[in-house]
Amino acid sequence: xxxxxxxxHIFFLAAACAVTAFFAPPSVxxxxxxxxEFAQQSLPADVTxxxxxxxxxxxxxxxxxxxxxxxxxxxxxYLEAHILGARSAPLGQFNAYLQSIPRDRPLVLY
Numbered sequence: 001x002x003x004x005x006x007x008x009h010i011f012f013l014a015a016a017c018a019v020t021a022f023f024a025p026p027s028v029x030x031x032x033x034x035x036x037e038f039a040q041q042s043l044p045a046d047v048t049x050x051x052x053x054x055x056x057x058x059x060x061x062x063x064x065x066x067x068x069x070x071x072x073x074x075x076x077x078y079l080e081a082h083i084l085g086a087r088s089a090p091l092g093q094f095n096a097y098l099q100s101i102p103r104d105r106p107l108v109l110y
Contacts, residue, residue, distance in 0.1 A: 070101075
């Protein structure tokens with residue numbers, strides 16, 4: 001599936017989908033109580049999220065898409081296991097990282 005990069009589109013791959021698919025049994029689900037400061041936040045008005053599965057991400061990568069993949073989990077979780085090529089930008093530090101995000105290609109957060 002071909003996707004067009006845009007300033008107003010963020011491809012968001014939920015941690016529950018990506019991480020659970022690779023590193024945890026199917027019965028494990030994301031626990032928003034672990035990160036209460038982020039659980040109730042909403043996206044900026046100019047951001048349109050597109051939720052994709054890990055299979056769609058893999059399909060896109062095989063088709064030559066080159067999204068920027070950012071792991072928003074803690075540094076410890078990133079060091080334990082992460083998607084090859086993903087950059088680490090923990091949610092607690094993400095606002096400082098925003099200025100360095102390229103705007104010319106899709107962005108995948110997990």
